[in-house]
Amino acid sequence: MAVLRLRALVLAVCLVCFYAPAPSWAAAGDFLRCLSASVPSQLLFTPGSPSFSSVLVSSIRNPKFLTPGTVRPLCIVTPINASHVQAAVLCGRRHGVRVRVRSGGHDYEGLSFRSVQPEAFAVVDLANLRSVRVNRASATAWVDSGATVGELYHAVAKASGDRLAFPAGLCPTIGIGGHFSGGGFGLLQRKYGIAVDHVIDAVLVDAQGRFLDKKAMGREVFWAIRGGGGESFGIVLSWRVRLVPVPPKVTTFIVPVSVNDGAVDVLTKWQEIGPALPDDLFIRVVVTNGVATFQSLYLGTCDALLPVMRGRFPELRMNRSHCREMSWAESVLYIYVGSGKPVPVTDLLNRTTLMDTSNKATSDYVRQPIGRDVWAEIFTWLDRPNSGLMILDPYGGEISAVPEAATPFPHRGGVLYNIQYMNFWAAGNDGEPNVRWIRDFYAFMAPHVSKNPREAYFNYRDLDLGRNVVVGNVSSYEAGKVWGEKYFKGNYKRLALAKGKIDPDDYFRNEQSIPPLAKNK
Incomplete structure (x- = not known):
């Protein structure tokens, strides 16, 4: 047999x-x-x-x-x-x-x-390697790379009685391995920073088949896997993370504002207010079809939130009727689904996603406020045939306080917010007009976003930004700069040196993996 x-x-x-x-x-x-x-x-x-x-x-x-x-x-x-x-x-x-x-x-x-x-x-x-082991006493957890963000959140909330959380992304079906490898920002980033800021150990299988923990892999490789594209350096099997405290009840709100109701003015104001609010308050915006929808997480009660909103952001006209108090774990699903209705916390364990639409995405970072007239034009772009959407995530607070070189993820001080552009089309169609729209819109936005380099988020990977060129069976360091410095800015060279140390033959390689660089280059 x-x-x-x-x-x-x-x-x-x-x-x-x-x-x-x-x-x-x-x-x-x-x-x-x-x-x-x-x-x-x-x-x-x-x-x-x-x-x-x-x-x-x-x-x-x-x-x-x-x-x-x-x-x-x-x-x-x-x-x-x-x-x-x-x-x-x-x-x-x-x-x-x-x-x-x-x-x-x-x-x-x-x-x-x-x-x-x-x-x-x-x-x-790695889907079968998905264990989450929470130590409430030390406020830490070991999580395998095959677990989803939702599975991590559910385990942490259950083990801690809704008193601990972890600062990572909003989408519960994202795999931990890939998410951590690119940085991992989300609703708690203004209060606690991003996922990799809280990774304190890891277990890696390197290109020689060795099992390496933080000490064995060395300082530079451990630095590199936390936001520098972990698949470039080996296969990370599991991560030890530090958990963060949250109140047993948090407050969320979802407030849609149409163009006719002043969305252009409110959004113009938000880009200055959002990054400067108290760190406990996070307000993101989804913009599409003539509507800007403001989605918020506040680490406190509605009674405490209302005076902050009245004093700092009255233009949104948020009031008590918008408040929904719930556990932190429930808030993730409430904002992710966006229906305005509560979602059972057990839905965090759902690993399936709908497969009825294809998509294309890319990203930008904004360091100077975009003018009102430009926002008015942006809304016309989002009202064109085959148009998509924008998701705006505010920075400031802890994510911006961490030095750029502390982790490979460099988008820190001076960033007002991140933009994710997305477009969708029915599965089975070629999507050519939808892809063309997102590329044309990305070109239109060039004068209004970060420059030299035009920054991008590695977890919103986009091959339009460039791809590796293999020379002598090793990815070219110089060719990799085209996309690498957009994702990693000045950290790109340090990542390439770490790659040269642990995988000089470039065994772990894809179209946007870190090329190896010898130390004497």
């Missing part, structure tokens, strides 16, 4: 030509043979496996990456313990097959499970 299984694995390589060219039949067969010796067959899926497509699709969040032309993996490994991850790396190195790692699958360019160029690679899917 084992012989038949092995033959089936090798035969499946012959089918891979539809997905990606193998390095050679012998090398691909040796790679699969190596894997099958260390990884149970039920955890290994090739294109010939009945469940291959369902496993591949299980964490794809964007249907545009399901088209037949997408370059897909030789196989998918779904480890249930660390040794399976180690085996995938060692077998890949030995037989010339690269691995890509997927946690939640939200990578905006799908680089955790596909290749843009024809290439033979395997996917290590």
